[in-house]
Amino acid sequence: MSIYDIEVTHINGNKQQLSDYRDRYMVIVNTASQCGLVGQLEDLEELYQTFKEEGVVVLGFPSNQFMNQEPLGNEEIQTFCETTYNVSFPLFEKIDVNGDSAHPLYQYLVKETKNKKIKWNFTKFLVAPEEASITRFAPTTSPKKVKKEIELLIKSN
Template identity: 45%
Template sequence: MANEFYDLSANTPQGHSVSMADYRGKVVLVVNTATQCGLTPQFAGLEKLYQEYKDQGLVVLGFPCNQFGSQEPLTNEAMEQTCLVNYGVTFPLFEKTEVNGPGTNPVFRYLKKKLGGLFGSRIKWNFTKFLIDANGRPVKRYSPVTKPEAIEGEIRRMLGGERVHI
């Protein structure tokens, strides 16, 4: 069965293309991130989720974005190092990207089309989260202020094969 999510790709901070098809069969949490935001401490919670559930099939994908208050001014390499050193981030990070406007990364263009926000599909701030099931279907969008631990129950249900009621 074809799935649009798996047709997409994004570049690592080093510029290597990664196909979303590499995550086929996994529950995926896509997040637009920033290292100098009031919500930046969420990196620790995202990493905790990743460590707790990666062996059961969860992957967290971080997409740094500088479109909100210039809160991701670092180069790709410095951003990656900052995330590792300050928050212990080991989940996959991608190169700085745009999540709104004409330069929107195709991953976010697709996710916004499938899961519009409360006030339209536009992403309002850093740490907006999109949860995608193991079949590549976008399931739920979370606001920037939703802490990673608040999503844990839903992730557990998805990994355990239970139906998620939204």
């Protein structure tokens, strides 16, 4: 199994295969609107705008598994992200990222990064095209550091 075999559901209910992103860099992040790190949405949007023409996409997956910091429903999450942080990158349905009910995407990402469970909101994963590499970043790691990693990967290709 690869990451590209996984199906995800957009926040509006439309289904999508991650294989659609096979030739792109994916920055996958679990988000929460009431988290103290929510300001990272602004930097993630900047990262997306800076690199989308170079094949980078940010994929946001809201989760309410950490101190109920995502109490909003899917429509409310979308409105909040768009109006407060001008988010235009794809957002997906609220999911679990840990435990038996964890979404298959997060089960896969955790397995591929040394089986360390997701510690908090805004854990970020950078998946290179064709899944050449998966790099994991802590919740407190700034998207600006992820940006530097993307720049290095793009230059090396």
